[in-house]
Amino acid sequence: QVQLVESGGGLVQPGGSLRLSCAASGRTFSSYAMGWFRQPPGKERQFVAAISYSGGNTNYADSVEGRFTVSRDNAKNTVYLQMNSLKPEDTAVYYCARGTYLGGPYSTGRGGYAYWGQGTQVTVSS
Numbered sequence: 001q002v003q004l005v006e007s008g009g010g011l012v013q014p015g016g017s018l019r020l021s022c023a024a025s026g027r028t029f030s031s032y033a034m035g036w037f038r039q040p041p042g043k044e045r046q047f048v049a050a051i052s053y054s055g056g057n058t059n060y061a062d063s064v065e066g067r068f069t070v071s072r073d074n075a076k077n078t079v080y081l082q083m084n085s086l087k088p089e090d091t092a093v094y095y096c097a098r099g100t101y102l103g104g105p106y107s108t109g110r111g112g113y114a115y116w117g118q119g120t121q122v123t124v125s126s
Contacts, residue, residue, distance in 0.1 A: 002026050002115040004096050009120030012086055016124070020081040022096030022117055030054075030074035033099035033106035035113055036081045038092035038122075045095065049081060050106035053099070059106060064090075086124045093119040 008020040022034070035050040049070040050059045058070050069082040079096055097113035099106065107113065 002098055004098060004115055004117035006094065006096050006117045006120040009094060009122045011123045011125065013126050014087060014124055016086050017082070017084045018086065018122060020083065020094055020096075020120060020122075022079045022081075024077045024079070024098060026077070028102065029077040029098075031102050033104060033112075034070075034072060034079040035097045035099070035106060035108075036070060036079075036094060037097060037110065038090075038094045039119075040089075040092040043092075045110060047108045047110075048094070050108060051079065052106050053103060057106065059108060061108075083122070086122075088124050091122060091124050093121050095119045 003025040006022045012018050031053050033053050036048040037045050038048050039045040047061050051070045055072045067085045072079040096117045098115040100114040
C-alpha cells in the first residue's frame with residue numbers, strides 16, 4: 001500500500017513563500033509521475049503542478065506558472081512544491097498524488113493519479 005504524507009503548510013502573508021514536501025512509501029517512487037493539486041474552500045480540487053518520474057519534465061497550471069516550482073528527490077522518495085509570491089487566492093488544502101501507471105507520463109487530471117495524500121492547509125492572509 002502506498003502512503004503519501006504532505007507537510008510544510010501553514011499561514012503566510014501575501015508575497016511570502018512556503019515549501020511543501022510529500023514523502024512517499026514504497027520502493028518504486030522513482031518510476032511514477034507525481035502531481036500536486038489543491039482544493040480552495042467551497043471549490044473543486046484543481047491541478048497545480050506535475051513532474052515526470054525522472055524529474056526531467058514539469059507542467060504547471062496557468063495560475064501558478066512562474067511562482068511555483070515542483071521538484072523531486074528520488075533518493076529520498078520525496079516530491080516538493082516551492083511556492084513563492086503567494087496570493088490570498090492560493091489559500092487551499094494542497095494534496096500530492098502518485099501517478100497511476102509505472103513509467104507513465106504525468107497528467108493534469110485527477111484521473112491520472114491512483115494514490116493521494118491527506119492534504120496540508122495553506123492559508124495566505126495578512
